[in-house]
Amino acid sequence: MVAYQNKLEVIRRILEEGIIPVIRADSAELALRAITAIQNGGVSVIEITMTVPGAVEIIQAMKSQLGSDAIIGAGTVRDKKTAQACISAGAQFIVCPILELEVIRCCVEMGVAIMPGALTPTEVFKAWSAGADLVKVFPASAVGGASYINALRIPLPEVLLVPTGGVSLKTAADFIRAGAAALGVGTDLVDIAVLKRGEDHLISERAHQFLHTVLEARVSIAAARDINSTVIGS
Numbered sequence: 700m701v702a703y704q705n706k707l708e709v710i711r712r713i714l715e716e717g718i719i720p721v722i723r724a725d726s727a728e729l730a731l732r733a734i735t736a737i738q739n740g741g742v743s744v745i746e747i748t749m750t751v752p753g754a755v756e757i758i759q760a761m762k763s764q765l766g767s768d769a770i771i772g773a774g775t776v777r778d779k780k781t782a783q784a785c786i787s788a789g790a791q792f793i794v795c796p797i798l799e800l801e802v803i804r805c806c807v808e809m810g811v812a813i814m815p816g817a818l819t820p821t822e823v824f825k826a827w828s829a830g831a832d833l834v835k836v837f838p839a840s841a842v843g844g845a846s847y848i849n850a851l852r853i854p855l856p857e858v859l860l861v862p863t864g865g866v867s868l869k870t871a872a873d874f875i876r877a878g879a880a881a882l883g884v885g886t887d888l889v890d891i892a893v894l895k896r897g898e899d900h901l902i903s904e905r906a907h908q909f910l911h912t913v914l915e916a917r918v919s920i921a922a923a924r925d926i927n928s929t930v931i932g933s
Contacts, residue, residue, distance in 0.1 A: 844874070
Protein backbone atom coordinates (compact mmCIF):
# COMPACT_ATOMS: atom_id res chain seq x y z
CA MET A 700 0.00 0.00 0.00
CA VAL A 701 2.85 2.41 0.79
CA ALA A 702 4.32 2.00 -2.71
CA TYR A 703 0.91 2.65 -4.27
CA GLN A 704 0.45 5.86 -2.27
CA ASN A 705 3.93 7.05 -3.25
CA LYS A 706 3.13 6.31 -6.88
CA LEU A 707 -0.02 8.44 -6.73
CA GLU A 708 1.95 11.31 -5.22
CA VAL A 709 4.57 11.04 -7.97
CA ILE A 710 1.91 11.18 -10.67
CA ARG A 711 0.19 14.09 -8.93
CA ARG A 712 3.39 16.13 -8.86
CA ILE A 713 4.20 15.37 -12.50
CA LEU A 714 0.75 16.51 -13.56
CA GLU A 715 0.83 19.54 -11.27
CA GLU A 716 4.11 20.93 -12.60
CA GLY A 717 3.44 19.79 -16.15
CA ILE A 718 7.14 19.76 -17.05
CA ILE A 719 9.54 16.80 -17.16
CA PRO A 720 13.06 18.02 -17.99
CA VAL A 721 14.98 15.30 -19.83
CA ILE A 722 18.65 15.30 -18.88
CA ARG A 723 21.11 13.97 -21.47
CA ALA A 724 24.68 14.86 -20.59
CA ASP A 725 28.07 13.42 -21.42
CA SER A 726 29.28 13.50 -17.83
CA ALA A 727 27.90 13.03 -14.34
CA GLU A 728 29.21 16.47 -13.34
CA LEU A 729 27.18 18.22 -16.06
CA ALA A 730 24.09 16.17 -15.21
CA LEU A 731 24.30 17.16 -11.54
CA ARG A 732 24.71 20.83 -12.45
CA ALA A 733 21.70 20.59 -14.76
CA ILE A 734 19.61 19.12 -11.95
CA THR A 735 20.60 21.95 -9.60
CA ALA A 736 19.86 24.61 -12.22
CA ILE A 737 16.46 23.11 -12.99
CA GLN A 738 15.54 23.00 -9.32
CA ASN A 739 16.62 26.62 -8.89
CA GLY A 740 14.10 27.43 -11.60
CA GLY A 741 11.28 25.87 -9.60
CA VAL A 742 10.97 22.48 -11.30
CA SER A 743 11.22 19.46 -9.00
CA VAL A 744 10.45 16.66 -11.49
CA ILE A 745 13.56 15.42 -13.29
CA GLU A 746 14.24 12.59 -15.76
CA ILE A 747 17.79 11.25 -15.96
CA THR A 748 18.34 9.20 -19.09
CA MET A 749 20.37 6.02 -19.19
CA THR A 750 22.64 7.66 -21.77
CA VAL A 751 24.24 9.73 -18.98
CA PRO A 752 27.44 8.07 -17.70
CA GLY A 753 26.76 6.60 -14.26
CA ALA A 754 23.04 7.36 -14.54
CA VAL A 755 21.94 4.76 -11.98
CA GLU A 756 24.49 6.02 -9.46
CA ILE A 757 23.36 9.62 -10.05
CA ILE A 758 19.76 8.62 -9.38
CA GLN A 759 20.78 6.96 -6.14
CA ALA A 760 22.88 9.95 -5.01
CA MET A 761 20.21 12.51 -5.88
CA LYS A 762 17.44 10.62 -4.10
CA SER A 763 19.63 10.33 -1.02
CA GLN A 764 20.50 14.01 -1.14
CA LEU A 765 17.15 15.52 -2.11
CA GLY A 766 14.62 13.18 -0.56
CA SER A 767 11.06 14.38 -1.07
CA ASP A 768 12.22 17.73 -2.49
CA ALA A 769 12.48 16.18 -5.95
CA ILE A 770 10.83 13.52 -8.06
CA ILE A 771 13.64 11.65 -9.81
CA GLY A 772 12.85 9.42 -12.76
CA ALA A 773 14.85 7.23 -15.12
CA GLY A 774 14.57 7.71 -18.88
CA THR A 775 15.55 5.75 -21.98
CA VAL A 776 14.80 2.52 -20.11
CA ARG A 777 14.42 -0.27 -22.65
CA ASP A 778 14.37 -3.49 -20.64
CA LYS A 779 13.22 -4.99 -17.36
CA LYS A 780 16.70 -5.41 -15.90
CA THR A 781 17.50 -1.72 -16.31
CA ALA A 782 14.11 -0.75 -14.88
CA GLN A 783 14.73 -2.87 -11.79
CA ALA A 784 18.20 -1.37 -11.30
CA CYS A 785 16.81 2.17 -11.55
CA ILE A 786 13.97 1.44 -9.14
CA SER A 787 16.40 -0.13 -6.66
CA ALA A 788 18.48 3.06 -6.91
CA GLY A 789 15.44 5.16 -6.01
CA ALA A 790 13.84 6.10 -9.35
CA GLN A 791 10.23 7.12 -8.73
CA PHE A 792 9.10 6.88 -12.33
CA ILE A 793 10.33 5.05 -15.40
CA VAL A 794 10.22 6.40 -18.95
CA CYS A 795 10.69 4.25 -22.07
CA PRO A 796 11.41 5.53 -25.58
CA ILE A 797 9.41 2.57 -26.91
CA LEU A 798 6.45 0.40 -26.02
CA GLU A 799 8.00 -2.43 -23.99
CA LEU A 800 5.31 -4.45 -22.22
CA GLU A 801 7.78 -6.26 -19.97
CA VAL A 802 8.92 -2.95 -18.47
CA ILE A 803 5.31 -1.86 -17.95
CA ARG A 804 4.51 -5.11 -16.13
CA CYS A 805 7.63 -4.75 -13.99
CA CYS A 806 6.70 -1.24 -12.88
CA VAL A 807 3.07 -2.17 -12.23
CA GLU A 808 4.21 -5.06 -10.03
CA MET A 809 6.67 -2.86 -8.13
CA GLY A 810 4.22 0.00 -7.67
CA VAL A 811 6.29 2.53 -9.62
CA ALA A 812 4.90 5.06 -12.09
CA ILE A 813 5.54 4.06 -15.70
CA MET A 814 5.48 6.18 -18.85
CA PRO A 815 6.18 4.08 -21.96
CA GLY A 816 6.77 5.57 -25.37
CA ALA A 817 4.15 5.22 -28.09
CA LEU A 818 3.27 6.96 -31.32
CA THR A 819 0.29 5.48 -33.16
CA PRO A 820 -3.22 5.33 -31.68
CA THR A 821 -2.86 1.54 -31.45
CA GLU A 822 0.41 1.81 -29.51
CA VAL A 823 -0.99 4.49 -27.20
CA PHE A 824 -4.06 2.41 -26.38
CA LYS A 825 -2.00 -0.76 -25.95
CA ALA A 826 0.32 1.01 -23.49
CA TRP A 827 -2.59 2.44 -21.50
CA SER A 828 -4.40 -0.90 -21.41
CA ALA A 829 -1.24 -2.62 -20.17
CA GLY A 830 -1.10 -0.35 -17.12
CA ALA A 831 0.79 2.78 -18.17
CA ASP A 832 0.19 5.75 -15.87
CA LEU A 833 1.09 8.24 -18.59
CA VAL A 834 2.02 7.69 -22.21
CA LYS A 835 4.98 9.43 -23.80
CA VAL A 836 4.16 10.43 -27.38
CA PHE A 837 7.50 10.41 -29.16
CA PRO A 838 8.65 11.98 -31.40
CA ALA A 839 5.70 14.37 -31.16
CA SER A 840 6.97 17.17 -33.39
CA ALA A 841 7.76 14.79 -36.25
CA VAL A 842 4.12 13.73 -36.65
CA GLY A 843 2.28 17.03 -36.43
CA GLY A 844 3.04 18.43 -32.99
CA ALA A 845 0.11 19.81 -31.04
CA SER A 846 -2.40 18.99 -33.76
CA TYR A 847 -1.46 15.31 -33.49
CA ILE A 848 -1.96 15.34 -29.70
CA ASN A 849 -5.36 16.92 -30.23
CA ALA A 850 -6.23 14.21 -32.76
CA LEU A 851 -5.20 11.43 -30.34
CA ARG A 852 -7.26 12.94 -27.55
CA ILE A 853 -10.51 12.70 -29.51
CA PRO A 854 -10.78 8.87 -29.49
CA LEU A 855 -8.62 8.41 -26.36
CA PRO A 856 -9.68 11.17 -23.93
CA GLU A 857 -8.86 9.13 -20.83
CA VAL A 858 -5.17 8.66 -21.69
CA LEU A 859 -2.68 11.03 -20.05
CA LEU A 860 -0.44 12.05 -22.95
CA VAL A 861 3.06 13.49 -22.54
CA PRO A 862 4.44 14.76 -25.86
CA THR A 863 8.23 14.65 -26.09
CA GLY A 864 10.55 15.58 -28.92
CA GLY A 865 10.43 19.09 -30.31
CA VAL A 866 8.76 20.64 -27.27
CA SER A 867 9.95 24.21 -26.82
CA LEU A 868 8.82 27.46 -25.24
CA LYS A 869 7.24 28.33 -28.59
CA THR A 870 5.21 25.11 -28.77
CA ALA A 871 4.57 24.35 -25.07
CA ALA A 872 1.32 26.31 -24.77
CA ASP A 873 -0.07 24.77 -27.95
CA PHE A 874 0.64 21.26 -26.63
CA ILE A 875 -1.11 22.01 -23.33
CA ARG A 876 -4.12 23.55 -25.07
CA ALA A 877 -4.25 20.45 -27.32
CA GLY A 878 -4.75 18.29 -24.24
CA ALA A 879 -1.26 17.24 -23.13
CA ALA A 880 -1.17 16.24 -19.46
CA ALA A 881 2.50 17.24 -19.16
CA LEU A 882 5.48 17.91 -21.41
CA GLY A 883 8.79 16.12 -21.80
CA VAL A 884 11.36 18.83 -22.53
CA GLY A 885 14.88 18.14 -23.75
CA THR A 886 17.47 20.48 -25.21
CA ASP A 887 15.22 23.55 -25.28
CA LEU A 888 15.48 23.49 -21.48
CA VAL A 889 18.47 21.29 -20.64
CA ASP A 890 21.00 22.82 -23.02
CA ILE A 891 24.34 21.22 -22.23
CA ALA A 892 26.19 23.88 -24.27
CA VAL A 893 24.89 26.47 -21.82
CA LEU A 894 26.27 24.47 -18.89
CA LYS A 895 29.64 24.11 -20.60
CA ARG A 896 29.78 27.90 -20.89
CA GLY A 897 29.12 28.16 -17.16
CA GLU A 898 25.78 29.92 -17.64
CA ASP A 899 23.75 27.61 -15.41
CA HIS A 900 21.45 30.49 -14.44
CA LEU A 901 20.03 30.52 -17.97
CA ILE A 902 18.67 27.01 -17.48
CA SER A 903 17.08 28.12 -14.21
CA GLU A 904 15.44 31.03 -16.01
CA ARG A 905 14.24 28.76 -18.81
CA ALA A 906 12.75 26.28 -16.30
CA HIS A 907 10.80 29.11 -14.69
CA GLN A 908 9.57 30.27 -18.10
CA PHE A 909 8.32 26.77 -18.94
CA LEU A 910 6.39 26.56 -15.67
CA HIS A 911 4.83 29.96 -16.33
CA THR A 912 3.92 29.02 -19.92
CA VAL A 913 2.20 25.81 -18.82
CA LEU A 914 0.30 27.63 -16.07
CA GLU A 915 -0.88 30.37 -18.45
CA ALA A 916 -2.05 27.80 -21.00
CA ARG A 917 -4.00 25.92 -18.34
CA VAL A 918 -5.59 29.14 -17.09
CA SER A 919 -6.69 29.98 -20.63
CA ILE A 920 -8.25 26.51 -20.98
CA ALA A 921 -10.16 26.94 -17.71
CA ALA A 922 -11.34 30.40 -18.78
CA ALA A 923 -12.58 29.07 -22.12
CA ARG A 924 -14.51 26.31 -20.35
CA ASP A 925 -16.13 28.84 -18.04
CA ILE A 926 -17.20 30.96 -21.01
CA ASN A 927 -18.63 27.93 -22.80
CA SER A 928 -20.52 26.83 -19.69
CA THR A 929 -21.99 30.30 -19.33
CA VAL A 930 -23.05 30.41 -22.98
CA ILE A 931 -24.63 26.94 -22.82
CA GLY A 932 -26.41 27.72 -19.59
CA SER A 933 -27.80 31.07 -20.73
